[in-house]
Amino acid sequence: MTFRSFLLALPLLLAGCGQSAAPPEAPLAGASIGGPFTLVNQDGRQVSDRDFAGRYRLMYFGYTYCPDVCPVDLQKLMAGYKKLEGSDPALAAKIAPIFVTIDPARDTPPVLKQYVTAFSPKLIGLTGTPDQIAKVAKEYAITYSKQQRPGATDYLMNHSRVAYLFGPKGDPIALIPQDGTPDEIAAELKKWVR
Template sequence: MRWRLLSIVVFGFLVGALGGAAALIITQSASGPQVKTSGKALIGGPFTLVDQTGKTVTDKDFRGRYMLVFFGFTHCPDVCPAELQIMSQALTDLGPKASEVVPVFISLDPERDTPAAVGAYVKNFGDKFVGLTGSPEAVAAAAKAYRVTFSKFEYKDNSGKSDYSIDHSTIAYLMDKNGEYIAHFSYGTPAAEIAETLRRYL
């Protein structure tokens, strides 16, 4: 599929972006090993978008909580729903500590993904999910900050009617309470593995 190529491309961007956060420090605490990063990765940054209620939100509205961020679109036939379901399961596996993490879905298709559409979509994966959309410019700025690659392509359906889809990278990002990158998960990472990684950081 086309998204596989973009996953390879974005991996290259990700490796470069992580250059500033080369060191991982694992410490032992009463609750078990915890991981801290040293340095700063060039992933994440300011954004101004609109949530499923129509309210304008920025990255600062999530301060004090961890964010698990995934970019996609509501018409995605397989990758997005599969990944959001995995995120949902990972948070369920995490137990009470899941309250410290906000799962965030950012649409790459502002043409179709209105706040109402995004809201109805994320409800399928749990009431903790926040769905974000915005103007094409705002969405593109958020994607750029997170090193997310995406492109629109047109095609004809079985009836010959023109339609379009979105190719996009498929990485979920874990951001800390200050909005700084601390980890990422490739598409298909098992929910149990994501939950275990989250436990080490929380």
């Protein structure tokens, strides 16, 4: 090996010496998921996607009257977020955890406020008109439908069960394992949030 070829190869040789590898490519990079929205938060204030510019968004769609899946998923997601807050508060501060209802008829701002604060004071609840929710759900690849139970006056909502992580510019990054342990959720957030 000549001295010149050694110099050319030196950066490759040093790449394994304590330097961290480039971050992996985001699994949802380039996916057509997400988009602009204008909704109302749990305090009754109008909120748009622009209010979260520069922050990562951990987004979950569901409804407050959900008897089982939504509360369990939110409990796990927020336990993972809290774990990250404990180990790396600066990193957790870059994330806006957001719950978007797919049942705007019942999920008014006061109902949302009581619901989201039960999981975390950091969790943001969003609602809107049925048309606004339908538009956001479509842009975020969320399907849902109302299921009237025979003989009952109330109803359930069938819906997609997914937690997305979006980047500071609103770009989709990854699915977060809402059925994972708090450690797994915190590790997945830490993997993508910079």
